[in-house]
Amino acid sequence: MHIAQDPLSVEVTLPREDVALLTVEGYLDVDTATEFQHHLANQLHHGRRHFLLDLSAVPFMDSSGMNIILRVYQEARELPGSVHIISPTPAVRRILDLTGVSITVPVSSSVEEALERVDRQPDTPPAEPES
Numbered sequence: 001m002h003i004a005q006d007p008l009s010v011e012v013t014l015p016r017e018d019v020a021l022l023t024v025e026g027y028l029d030v031d032t033a034t035e036f037q038h039h040l041a042n043q044l045h046h047g048r049r050h051f052l053l054d055l056s057a058v059p060f061m062d063s064s065g066m067n068i069i070l071r072v073y074q075e076a077r078e079l080p081g082s083v084h085i086i087s088p089t090p091a092v093r094r095i096l097d098l099t100g101v102s103i104t105v106p107v108s109s110s111v112e113e114a115l116e117r118v119d120r121q122p123d124t125p126p127a128e129p130e131s
Contacts, residue, residue: 008032010039018081019118020048021111025057028065028092036065040072049081052114056087066101073105082106082121084114 009025020043028036040051051072055061073083085107088096096102108114 008035010036012039012043014048015052015111015115016050018048019050019052019115021052021054023054023057026059028055028058028061030062030064033064033068037068037071040068044072044075049076049079050118051076051081051083052086052108052111052118053083054086054111055092056089058092059089061092061095066095066099069101069105080122082118084108084117086111086114 007026008028011023011025013021013023015021022036022039022043024036026032043051053069058065069083069085076083083105085096085102085105087109088107093102093107096105096107106114106117108117
């Protein structure tokens with residue numbers, strides 16, 4: 001059994017009833033991504049629609065972490081809801097920028113800024129394109 005050298009720590013707080021703030025600490029990679037996914041799925045199950053992901057203590061993230069962020073982004077949009085990344089470390093920000101994730105998922109410098117973005121978001125689902 002492989003034991004991660006830097007176990008992932010995820011602290012969940014609720015700034016509002018429908019907003020979950022997940023403060024992530026440690027490496028977000030193939031060894032720890034499932035734990036991160038479980039925390040997000042639990043919050044979705046409990047009716048949270050907006051997800052604030054504080055990545056200020058994540059020194060490294062691989063494609064496993066990015067895929068989970070993109071998956072919860074898709075699920076939240078259908079609710080409708082939102083996902084916001086907060087204060088990614090320079091290494092994580094570089095990955096988000098290189099892959100284009102930071103174009104899709106808003107990046108904020110603080111929890112307050114992310115909550116302001118949640119407040120400005122309309123509560124209507126995206127319109128389906130007409131065929």
